[in-house]
Each structure stands twice: as C-alpha cells, then as structure tokens.
Amino acid sequence: MGKKVKEQAPDEYLLIVPVGDIISLIRIYMAQKTGLCVITDDYKVNFDEKLAQEALEYLMKLYENGVLVPFEETVATPEVTESMLWQNSKCGMMISPSSAFSNVLKNSNFEIGHTSIPIFKDAKDTAVEIRPAQIMSIYAKSKHITETAKFLNWLLGSVEAIEILKDTRGVPANTVTKKYLEEKKIYDPIIADITNEAIKIAGKPPSDLSFNSEIEKIFEDVIGMVAYKKITPAEGAKLLVEQITEKVNELKD
Incomplete structure (x- = not known):
C-alpha cells in the first residue's frame, strides 16, 4: 500500500x-x-x-x-x-x-x-x-501508607476525582471513571473505541x-x-x- x-x-x-x-x-x-x-x-x-x-x-x-x-x-x-x-x-x-x-x-x-x-x-x-500512561507507587517505609493508599484509591477510582482530572491522565483503566468520561463526552468517543478494540487483541x-x-x-x-x-x-x-x-x-x- x-x-x-x-x-x-x-x-x-x-x-x-x-x-x-x-x-x-x-x-x-x-x-x-x-x-x-x-x-x-x-x-x-x-x-x-x-x-x-x-x-x-x-x-x-x-x-x-x-x-x-x-x-x-x-x-x-x-x-x-x-x-x-x-x-x-x-x-x-x-x-x-x-x-x-x-x-x-x-x-x-x-x-x-x-x-x-x-x-x-x-x-x-x-x-x-496495553499499559498505564502513568505508574504510581507508595514508599514502603512511609509513615502514611494507609492514608496514601486511600488517596490513590480516590484519585484513580472516584467520579469526584475524574471530574477534576477529566482526560489529563489519558483513558482511565477503572471502568467506573472510564464510563463517566464516555457518558459526559469529556473525551472523544474515538479514544474509547481505540482502547476497547486494543483490549480485545492485546x-x-x-x-x-x-x-x-x-x-x-x-x-x-x-x-x-x-x-x-x-x-x-x-x-x-x-x-x-x-x-x-x-x-x-x-x-x-
């Protein structure tokens, strides 16, 4: 071609x-x-x-x-x-x-x-x-491991956080936040299509x-x-x- x-x-x-x-x-x-x-x-x-x-x-x-x-x-x-x-x-x-x-x-x-x-x-x-756009980790010797884990769980998995971040972190792996972005048309539907099709043939x-x-x-x-x-x-x-x-x-x- x-x-x-x-x-x-x-x-x-x-x-x-x-x-x-x-x-x-x-x-x-x-x-x-x-x-x-x-x-x-x-x-x-x-x-x-x-x-x-x-x-x-x-x-x-x-x-x-x-x-x-x-x-x-x-x-x-x-x-x-x-x-x-x-x-x-x-x-x-x-x-x-x-x-x-x-x-x-x-x-x-x-x-x-x-x-x-x-x-x-x-x-x-x-x-x-298929890989994340960013990877986050928690320092094993931190005094605040539990609090940090709770924050990351909120950041990566809550609708409240995704309303703030929108599509700045790319397409979320979390299905709840991903669905929210699609429904609110915050990112172009073509990006959702790309991700869904890639998952099928990963x-x-x-x-x-x-x-x-x-x-x-x-x-x-x-x-x-x-x-x-x-x-x-x-x-x-x-x-x-x-x-x-x-x-x-x-x-x-």
Whole structure:
C-alpha cells in the first residue's frame, strides 16, 4: 500500500513516525516474530543478530520505498502534529498511544480515524501494548501508607476525582471513571473505541525493562546510525545485540 501511495502521489507518504516511536516499530516487529518482549523481566534478551538485522532491513525498506517520511525530517519535528507534511495532509497515517490521541485530534485540522497496528499472518503475538500512561507507587517505609493508599484509591477510582482530572491522565483503566468520561463526552468517543478494540487483541504485557530509558537510548542511537546509512543493518544488528546484552547484564548486577 505504501508503494502505491508513493507511485500515485510522489510528494506524499503513507506513514509518519517520530524518532521515539521508530523504536516501537522495531519492538513490535520483533515481538510478533518471537512472541516475547524484546527483554523480559528475568533479564533475558529475546532477539538475536539475525532477527535484529531482519527488523532493521525492514525499516530501511520502508524508508527507501517512500512508505515512511524520511528519518531526518522526523528528527527535525519530533511531534507529528508539528510536521507540515501532516498538517497539509501529505501523510496518511501515524502511530500514537491512546493516552496522547486527544492531543493529536486537537492539533489536526482534518478528520482522523483509527486502526490497529499491522499484524503478520504468522505472528506469535499481536504485540498490541496495553499499559498505564502513568505508574504510581507508595514508599514502603512511609509513615502514611494507609492514608496514601486511600488517596490513590480516590484519585484513580472516584467520579469526584475524574471530574477534576477529566482526560489529563489519558483513558482511565477503572471502568467506573472510564464510563463517566464516555457518558459526559469529556473525551472523544474515538479514544474509547481505540482502547476497547486494543483490549480485545492485546498482546502479552510488556516488561518494565523493555522501556528502560538506557535501553531505549541504545535502540535510538543504533536506529539513527542505520537510518543515516553510517552503518549497515547487519552492523547495526551486531551493535544492538552487543550493547543491549551488556546493558541488561549491568542492570541485573
């Protein structure tokens, strides 16, 4: 489809993906192939050089065929809605978590629909991620654990709190507050649809390690070098496996 778009409209692209979300594309590709997170919570790296090279070659194919907006252009405009290509309707699709979708709707001057990520026919997992926009915890040595727990229960599960917060925390996981936002039309119905459909085809829960900032930085750096053709996908794959494995062992110790 992306090649057809380019053939019929040379100045347009099927997909625009900001640099930070390119990591998600690679992660999704690998998870669908293996059925596992790229790194599981037992500190196991679940991809090898062969799969990493395959994923990077696939990414480069998307760039070279004009399916994806060029890497250097998305570096210049990290927010999709700031891109003139997007605002001028020169891109057909983007990738966005539901928690950020309301911002996309507000900052786009045209109607937007939604669909799930592409899933390979032989995929071992959908790799559709369902995770909270924010995570809260209570300090184990706090003198006020009970009071804090009561406050968080109110904050995350009461209609009173959601009347104050509205959709600032994204789509609530709590069914009572989620239903309230839908009934009051506080967020666009399309966001509720996205969340409900994602739940139906959700993949395995992503691990915390998969989103570790140091690990994501390694992915980002290697992807950048491959995208700028400073190294080949094969060289990038070798570097990725070496650096990720080293970092995971460091975190484990």
